[in-house]
Amino acid sequence: MIKRKKKAGLFLASVLFTLALAACPCFCRAASQADEEETPEELAQLYARSAVLMDADSGRVLFEKDGNTARPIASTTKIMTCILALEEGKPDLVCSVSEKAASQPEVRLDVREGETYLLEDLLYSLMLESHNDSAVVIAENTAGSVEAFAGLMNKKAEEIGCQDTYFITPNGLDASDEGGTHSATAEDLARILRYCIMESPKREAFLTVTRTDSYSFTDLSGQRSFSLQNHNAFLSMMEGALTGKTGFTTDAGYCYVGALENGGRTFIVALLACGWPNNKGYKWEDTKKLMQYGINHYQYETITLDPSLPSLPVSGGAPPSGSLGSDALALLSSEPFQKELLMAGEEAVTAQVKLPAELDAPVEEGQEVGEILYRIGEFEVGRQKVEAAISVPERDLLWCLDQIIVRFFAGKNKISQ
Missing domain, CATH: 2.60.410.10 (D-Ala-D-Ala carboxypeptidase, C-terminal domain)
Structure with a gap:
């Protein structure tokens, strides 16, 4: 004493x-200090301008490369759109298509003004095919308008501890307004996915949607049919892959956020500005490299x-x-x-x-x-x-x-x- x-x-x-x-x-x-550590040799050649490897259980960042610089995040935005729609709406919510929703650019489901759809079907369109028009239909019918839905997105981001995130659109298209640029940091993006799969009361529903290989549905009139395929190639790249979302815009470049479970450990990777055409595969190389680093170096200790x-x-x-x-x-x-x-x-x-x-x-x-x-x-x-x-x-x-x-x-x- x-x-x-x-x-x-x-x-x-x-x-x-x-x-x-x-x-x-x-x-x-000796206790390690993240800011004093050298970049591990196996992670020295990442393509992404910003990258984060996170422990999903605790939220601790295990590795980061410029992880706190805000950048455009493209369609990775849609993980927030999906989880909010699941929490705020009901699967059988009837969603009507506005002129604004029907005029969204590619990639699109090609909805038409006046048509109606079930919210559940639109969520598969949002997450499997990344349809921009479906995102706007979801936002308008869940919150009343895109602007109101963006307000919910920013409120949720603040609640879960995001430090430098600003949402304007539900689909992640490049945008700016008086509040700033539609953007987030790689760390914040990883934190949002952590919320989706670990903390949200709708986490199981989120995983069900995002892990589905294919899905078919019709509009409520029954006159139009749609077939969807999941474009998250990482789901078949590594054993234990759980979920994820790709993204690309001219400003953002290729982006990705995904999660993997291995031996009771769950890792999240977030990548921003990970190449531009013709480098679509860079994000998969970085993701696998970061996930494998987590698997090789981190174990649970009591x-x-x-x-x-x-x-x-x-x-x-x-x-x-x-x-x-x-x-x-x-x-x-x-x-x-x-x-x-x-x-x-x-x-x-x-x-x-x-x-x-x-x-x-x-x-x-x-x-x-x-x-x-x-x-x-x-x-x-x-x-x-x-x-x-x-x-x-x-x-x-x-x-x-x-x-x-x-x-x-x-x-x-x-x-x-």
Whole structure:
């Protein structure tokens, strides 16, 4: 235990302890810092201008190349359109086609003004064939207008922690307005897909749509029939491929976001500006390279840590010994930290204990007095409360009188002996 001397006049000043947990056999390695690491050799030749490999379970970025630069994201936008439509609408919602929807450019289902479709059918059109007109029909019938739907998209992006994302259209066509350019970072795009497959109440429905190989339907009049094929080639490239969405526009270049499950681990890759014609295959090379890197280097480890804690001086506290010349100290406790974490061989967990310089009496047993933050690099993987292990009463008049009485009778006993 580390004892700290009481400092007069200093109340609740933050004191930070970073505990390098080298004594633990699992963590005899130095903690890695992402910004100090060199690019792994196998990822040094990525085509994408921006790339991210993310752990879908925790949301931790395992690798990034310019992952926080906002860029146009083309039809990868449609993962947000799909999940919002699933959450806000119902599969049997009847959707009518407006003039605006019918006038959208290629790639298109070729809907016609006045036709009606079921929302569920349009979602397959959106995600399997990436139809731009279907995206507008979905937006208008789910939220009332494209502008209102874009507002929902931006609100959802903010809710799930996106730092630099701005939606204007539901289909991802290049666009700008007074608020900015339709864009996102590779990290934000990965975070959106993580929400779609890990957190959304409609995650199973999202996976069902995006993993379907082919789909057929008609408009509600029954006069027109459509057959769709899934164009996400990654689904057949690697074992465990879960879902994904391609994209291309003149400004964005080729883009991709996808997920893969392997041995209980789920990885997400997001790529932006990954080549232009004639380099359509670059995105598949980068995706496979990043996924394989995650599979080769990251495994789950069960981490158990129990950092030692100092005692804290208690201002105005009654010392347990009863001696007025001694310090009143609060003993501290916390539960051991245990968690299963996806980690690479060179990584370590650090603990940061955040405590005040001293406490004010009285202190109650179990009172929360601080917290411990656990991190891999700069990414927080957990936190715990620090509590007082014992009560420390206030050194008030009653306490002083009680000590006088105790000493008085103790003195009389010595005399009588």
